[in-house]
Protein backbone atom coordinates (compact mmCIF):
# COMPACT_ATOMS: atom_id res chain seq x y z
CA UNK A 602 0.00 0.00 0.00
CA UNK A 603 1.06 3.59 -0.46
CA UNK A 604 0.50 4.91 3.07
CA UNK A 605 3.63 6.15 4.81
CA UNK A 606 3.52 5.69 8.61
CA UNK A 607 5.63 8.80 9.31
CA UNK A 608 3.12 11.14 7.59
CA UNK A 609 -0.16 9.23 8.02
CA UNK A 610 -0.83 10.61 11.51
CA UNK A 611 -0.65 14.21 10.26
CA UNK A 612 -3.78 13.88 8.10
CA UNK A 613 -5.83 10.92 9.40
CA UNK A 614 -8.48 13.24 10.92
CA UNK A 615 -11.47 11.27 9.61
CA UNK A 616 -10.25 7.79 10.69
CA UNK A 617 -9.43 9.26 14.13
CA UNK A 618 -12.92 10.72 14.46
CA UNK A 619 -14.51 7.30 13.81
CA UNK A 620 -12.00 5.46 15.99
CA UNK A 621 -12.69 7.88 18.87
CA UNK A 622 -16.41 7.28 18.61
CA UNK A 623 -15.93 3.46 18.68
CA UNK A 624 -13.48 3.81 21.58
CA UNK A 625 -16.05 5.81 23.58
CA UNK A 626 -18.61 3.01 23.03
CA UNK A 627 -16.11 0.37 24.14
CA UNK A 628 -14.86 2.34 27.14
CA UNK A 629 -18.43 2.76 28.39
CA UNK A 630 -18.70 -1.06 28.72
CA UNK A 631 -15.85 -1.02 31.25
CA UNK A 632 -15.11 -4.66 30.48
CA UNK A 633 -11.96 -6.72 31.01
CA UNK A 634 -10.93 -8.38 27.74
CA UNK A 635 -8.88 -11.58 27.54
CA UNK A 636 -7.68 -10.80 24.03
CA UNK A 637 -8.16 -7.67 21.94
CA UNK A 638 -7.12 -7.83 18.27
CA UNK A 639 -6.65 -4.65 16.22
CA UNK A 640 -6.82 -5.43 12.50
CA UNK A 641 -4.65 -2.97 10.51
CA UNK A 642 -2.99 -0.72 13.12
CA UNK A 643 -1.27 1.40 10.43
CA UNK A 644 1.13 3.74 12.27
CA UNK A 645 -0.17 2.34 15.60
CA UNK A 646 -1.33 5.69 17.01
CA UNK A 647 -4.94 4.58 17.45
CA UNK A 648 -3.82 1.10 18.57
CA UNK A 649 -1.75 2.46 21.48
CA UNK A 650 -4.64 4.70 22.53
CA UNK A 651 -7.05 1.72 22.50
CA UNK A 652 -4.59 -0.46 24.45
CA UNK A 653 -4.33 2.27 27.10
CA UNK A 654 -8.09 2.73 27.28
CA UNK A 655 -9.34 -0.87 27.52
CA UNK A 656 -8.60 -3.27 30.34
CA UNK A 657 -7.14 -6.38 28.74
CA UNK A 658 -4.90 -9.40 29.38
CA UNK A 659 -3.45 -9.53 25.89
CA UNK A 660 -3.50 -7.13 22.89
CA UNK A 661 -2.40 -8.17 19.38
CA UNK A 662 -2.27 -5.89 16.31
CA UNK A 663 -2.10 -7.52 12.86
CA UNK A 664 -1.04 -5.66 9.71
CA UNK A 665 0.02 -6.83 6.25
CA UNK A 666 2.56 -4.07 5.60
CA UNK A 667 6.08 -4.68 7.00
CA UNK A 668 6.87 -0.96 7.14
CA UNK A 669 3.77 -0.33 9.28
CA UNK A 670 4.69 -3.18 11.65
CA UNK A 671 8.32 -1.98 11.87
CA UNK A 672 7.18 1.55 12.59
CA UNK A 673 4.73 0.38 15.31
CA UNK A 674 7.47 -1.67 16.98
CA UNK A 675 9.95 1.24 16.84
CA UNK A 676 7.40 3.65 18.34
CA UNK A 677 6.82 1.15 21.15
CA UNK A 678 10.52 0.85 21.92
CA UNK A 679 10.87 4.64 22.16
CA UNK A 680 12.27 5.10 25.65
CA UNK A 681 10.48 8.41 26.17
CA UNK A 682 7.07 6.77 26.57
CA UNK A 683 6.11 3.57 28.38
CA UNK A 684 5.68 0.50 26.10
CA UNK A 685 2.06 -0.30 25.25
CA UNK A 686 2.46 -4.07 25.64
CA UNK A 687 0.89 -4.54 22.20
CA UNK A 688 2.21 -7.53 20.22
CA UNK A 689 2.58 -6.67 16.53
CA UNK A 690 2.10 -9.45 13.97
CA UNK A 691 2.82 -9.22 10.24
CA UNK A 692 0.13 -11.00 8.24
CA UNK A 693 -1.64 -10.38 4.94
CA UNK A 694 -5.31 -10.88 5.79
CA UNK A 695 -6.40 -11.19 2.17
CA UNK A 696 -5.22 -14.81 2.28
CA UNK A 697 -7.47 -17.72 3.33
CA UNK A 698 -7.45 -19.08 6.88
CA UNK A 699 -5.33 -22.12 5.95
CA UNK A 700 -2.54 -19.75 4.85
CA UNK A 701 -2.39 -17.75 8.08
CA UNK A 702 0.89 -17.88 9.99
CA UNK A 703 1.19 -19.91 13.16
CA UNK A 704 1.04 -16.72 15.26
CA UNK A 705 -2.39 -15.89 13.83
CA UNK A 706 -3.62 -19.51 13.84
CA UNK A 707 -2.90 -19.73 17.57
CA UNK A 708 -5.33 -16.89 18.25
CA UNK A 709 -8.32 -18.89 16.93
CA UNK A 710 -11.37 -18.71 19.17
CA UNK A 711 -9.73 -16.37 21.68
CA UNK A 712 -10.54 -12.75 20.78
CA UNK A 713 -13.32 -11.26 22.81
CA UNK A 714 -12.87 -8.01 20.86
CA UNK A 715 -11.80 -7.41 17.26
CA UNK A 716 -11.38 -3.71 16.51
CA UNK A 717 -10.67 -2.46 13.00
CA UNK A 718 -10.64 1.12 11.72
CA UNK A 719 -10.43 2.07 8.03
CA UNK A 720 -8.90 -1.25 6.95
CA UNK A 721 -11.39 -3.94 5.94
CA UNK A 722 -12.33 -2.27 2.62
CA UNK A 723 -8.77 -2.92 1.35
CA UNK A 724 -9.43 -6.66 1.30
CA UNK A 725 -11.11 -7.97 -1.87
CA UNK A 726 -12.85 -11.14 -0.69
CA UNK A 727 -15.22 -10.09 2.09
CA UNK A 728 -16.55 -13.63 2.74
CA UNK A 729 -13.02 -14.98 3.18
CA UNK A 730 -12.11 -12.03 5.43
CA UNK A 731 -15.17 -12.52 7.63
CA UNK A 732 -14.35 -16.23 7.84
CA UNK A 733 -10.98 -15.26 9.37
CA UNK A 734 -12.48 -12.72 11.78
CA UNK A 735 -15.18 -15.17 12.84
CA UNK A 736 -12.58 -17.89 13.51
CA UNK A 737 -10.58 -15.47 15.68
CA UNK A 738 -13.56 -14.50 17.81
CA UNK A 739 -14.14 -16.25 21.12
CA UNK A 740 -16.55 -19.15 20.87
CA UNK A 741 -18.18 -18.58 24.25
CA UNK A 742 -20.57 -15.99 22.84
CA UNK A 743 -18.66 -13.05 24.28
CA UNK A 744 -16.71 -12.11 21.15
CA UNK A 745 -17.59 -8.99 19.18
CA UNK A 746 -16.38 -7.09 16.13
CA UNK A 747 -16.31 -3.27 16.06
CA UNK A 748 -15.28 -1.98 12.65
CA UNK A 749 -15.41 1.24 10.64
CA UNK A 750 -14.75 0.92 6.93
CA UNK A 751 -15.10 2.84 3.69
CA UNK A 752 -17.81 2.19 1.15
CA UNK A 753 -15.74 2.74 -1.99
CA UNK A 754 -17.20 5.33 -4.39
CA UNK A 755 -18.98 3.85 -7.40
CA UNK A 756 -17.27 4.91 -10.66
CA UNK A 757 -19.89 3.55 -13.08
CA UNK A 758 -21.27 6.97 -14.02
CA UNK A 759 -17.87 8.74 -13.89
CA UNK A 760 -16.27 6.87 -16.77
CA UNK A 761 -16.68 8.18 -20.29
CA UNK A 762 -16.10 6.51 -23.63
CA UNK A 763 -13.16 8.96 -24.10
CA UNK A 764 -10.90 6.49 -22.25
CA UNK A 765 -11.74 3.14 -23.93
CA UNK A 766 -9.63 0.99 -21.58
CA UNK A 767 -11.51 2.33 -18.55
CA UNK A 768 -14.83 2.16 -20.37
CA UNK A 769 -14.31 -1.61 -20.59
CA UNK A 770 -14.25 -1.86 -16.77
CA UNK A 771 -17.58 -0.09 -16.19
CA UNK A 772 -19.38 -3.31 -15.26
CA UNK A 773 -16.87 -4.01 -12.43
CA UNK A 774 -17.68 -1.08 -10.11
CA UNK A 775 -20.09 -1.78 -7.28
CA UNK A 776 -22.79 0.59 -6.07
CA UNK A 777 -22.90 1.51 -2.38
CA UNK A 778 -26.03 -0.64 -1.97
CA UNK A 779 -24.32 -3.65 -3.53
CA UNK A 780 -21.26 -3.23 -1.25
CA UNK A 781 -23.51 -2.95 1.81
CA UNK A 782 -25.32 -6.11 0.84
CA UNK A 783 -22.00 -7.97 0.35
CA UNK A 784 -20.83 -6.91 3.83
CA UNK A 785 -24.13 -7.93 5.39
CA UNK A 786 -24.11 -11.33 3.69
CA UNK A 787 -20.45 -11.95 4.59
CA UNK A 788 -21.17 -11.24 8.28
CA UNK A 789 -24.27 -13.43 8.42
CA UNK A 790 -22.78 -16.30 6.36
CA UNK A 791 -19.93 -16.51 8.86
CA UNK A 792 -22.15 -16.85 11.90
CA UNK A 793 -22.07 -13.24 13.08
CA UNK A 794 -25.15 -11.48 14.39
CA UNK A 795 -25.32 -7.81 13.39
CA UNK A 796 -25.98 -5.40 16.28
CA UNK A 797 -25.26 -2.20 14.36
CA UNK A 798 -24.90 -1.52 10.63
CA UNK A 799 -24.76 2.26 10.13
CA UNK A 800 -23.68 4.35 7.17
CA UNK A 801 -22.46 7.91 7.80
CA UNK A 802 -21.87 10.46 5.07
CA UNK A 803 -18.63 12.14 6.08
CA UNK A 804 -16.23 14.80 4.87
CA UNK A 805 -12.43 14.57 4.97
CA UNK A 806 -10.61 17.87 4.31
CA UNK A 807 -7.09 17.51 2.92
CA UNK A 808 -4.50 20.06 1.90
CA UNK A 809 -3.26 20.04 -1.68
CA UNK A 810 -0.07 18.24 -0.65
CA UNK A 811 -1.95 15.62 1.38
CA UNK A 812 -4.35 15.01 -1.50
CA UNK A 813 -1.49 14.42 -3.93
CA UNK A 814 0.04 11.93 -1.49
CA UNK A 815 -3.31 10.24 -0.83
CA UNK A 816 -4.69 9.73 -4.35
CA UNK A 817 -2.75 6.43 -4.89
CA UNK A 818 -4.46 5.01 -1.77
CA UNK A 819 -7.91 6.02 -3.03
CA UNK A 820 -7.08 4.40 -6.38
CA UNK A 821 -5.73 1.27 -4.69
CA UNK A 822 -9.20 0.52 -3.26
CA UNK A 823 -10.35 -0.38 -6.79
CA UNK A 824 -8.11 -3.43 -6.93
CA UNK A 825 -10.87 -5.01 -4.85
CA UNK A 826 -13.12 -4.62 -7.93
CA UNK A 827 -10.60 -4.82 -10.82
CA UNK A 828 -9.16 -8.03 -9.41
CA UNK A 829 -6.98 -8.97 -12.40
CA UNK A 830 -3.57 -7.54 -11.23
CA UNK A 831 -2.19 -6.75 -14.70
CA UNK A 832 -5.39 -5.00 -15.73
CA UNK A 833 -5.41 -2.97 -12.51
CA UNK A 834 -1.77 -1.92 -12.93
CA UNK A 835 -2.37 -0.76 -16.49
CA UNK A 836 -5.34 1.36 -15.37
CA UNK A 837 -3.96 2.94 -12.21
CA UNK A 838 -2.98 6.30 -13.75
CA UNK A 839 -6.20 6.64 -15.71
CA UNK A 840 -8.32 6.01 -12.64
CA UNK A 841 -7.16 9.27 -11.01
CA UNK A 842 -9.68 11.44 -12.91
CA UNK A 843 -12.87 9.41 -12.22
CA UNK A 844 -11.78 8.59 -8.63
CA UNK A 845 -11.07 12.23 -7.73
CA UNK A 846 -14.32 13.30 -9.40
CA UNK A 847 -16.36 10.68 -7.51
CA UNK A 848 -15.03 11.73 -4.08
CA UNK A 849 -15.02 15.51 -4.58
CA UNK A 850 -18.27 15.84 -6.54
CA UNK A 851 -20.47 13.19 -4.92
CA UNK A 852 -23.86 14.22 -6.29
CA UNK A 853 -22.61 13.77 -9.87
CA UNK A 854 -24.93 15.64 -12.20
CA UNK A 855 -22.16 17.54 -13.89
CA UNK A 856 -19.38 15.00 -14.10
CA UNK A 857 -15.91 16.37 -14.55
CA UNK A 858 -13.96 13.79 -16.58
CA UNK A 859 -10.70 15.79 -16.17
CA UNK A 860 -11.14 16.50 -12.45
CA UNK A 861 -7.68 15.33 -11.34
CA UNK A 862 -5.84 16.81 -14.35
CA UNK A 863 -7.48 20.19 -13.67
CA UNK A 864 -6.73 20.03 -9.93
CA UNK A 865 -3.04 19.33 -10.65
CA UNK A 866 -2.87 22.19 -13.15
CA UNK A 867 -4.43 24.76 -10.81
CA UNK A 868 -2.01 25.61 -8.01
CA UNK A 869 -4.50 28.03 -6.45
CA UNK A 870 -6.60 25.11 -5.10
CA UNK A 871 -5.17 24.90 -1.58
CA UNK A 872 -7.41 22.16 -0.16
CA UNK A 873 -10.15 19.72 -1.08
CA UNK A 874 -13.04 17.98 0.67
CA UNK A 875 -13.51 14.26 0.07
CA UNK A 876 -17.06 12.98 0.56
CA UNK A 877 -16.99 9.49 2.01
CA UNK A 878 -19.57 6.93 3.09
CA UNK A 879 -18.35 5.13 6.19
CA UNK A 880 -19.94 1.88 7.33
CA UNK A 881 -19.80 1.20 11.09
CA UNK A 882 -20.39 -2.40 12.08
CA UNK A 883 -20.92 -3.97 15.46
CA UNK A 884 -21.49 -7.72 15.34
CA UNK A 885 -21.10 -10.64 17.72
CA UNK A 886 -20.57 -14.37 17.44
Ligand SMILES: C[S@@+](CC[C@H](N)C(=O)[O-])C[C@H]1O[C@@H](n2cnc3c(N)ncnc32)[C@H](O)[C@@H]1O
Pocket residue numbers: 602604613616617620640641642643644647663664665666669692693694695717718719720723724
Ligand atom coordinates in the same frame (compact mmCIF):
# COMPACT_ATOMS: atom_id res chain seq x y z
C1 LIG B 1 -5.72 3.44 6.47
S1 LIG B 1 -4.68 2.43 7.43
C2 LIG B 1 -5.59 2.40 8.93
C3 LIG B 1 -4.73 2.55 10.14
C4 LIG B 1 -5.46 2.71 11.45
N1 LIG B 1 -6.31 1.59 11.76
C5 LIG B 1 -6.25 4.00 11.49
O1 LIG B 1 -7.48 3.95 11.60
O2 LIG B 1 -5.66 5.07 11.41
C6 LIG B 1 -4.96 0.85 6.73
C7 LIG B 1 -4.07 -0.27 7.28
O3 LIG B 1 -4.59 -1.53 6.80
C8 LIG B 1 -3.51 -2.36 6.47
N2 LIG B 1 -3.93 -3.36 5.48
C9 LIG B 1 -4.40 -3.13 4.23
N3 LIG B 1 -4.60 -4.29 3.59
C10 LIG B 1 -4.26 -5.27 4.45
C11 LIG B 1 -4.24 -6.70 4.36
N4 LIG B 1 -4.57 -7.33 3.23
N5 LIG B 1 -3.81 -7.40 5.43
C12 LIG B 1 -3.44 -6.77 6.57
N6 LIG B 1 -3.43 -5.43 6.71
C13 LIG B 1 -3.83 -4.68 5.66
C14 LIG B 1 -2.50 -1.39 5.87
O4 LIG B 1 -1.18 -1.92 5.83
C15 LIG B 1 -2.63 -0.19 6.79
O5 LIG B 1 -1.76 -0.24 7.86
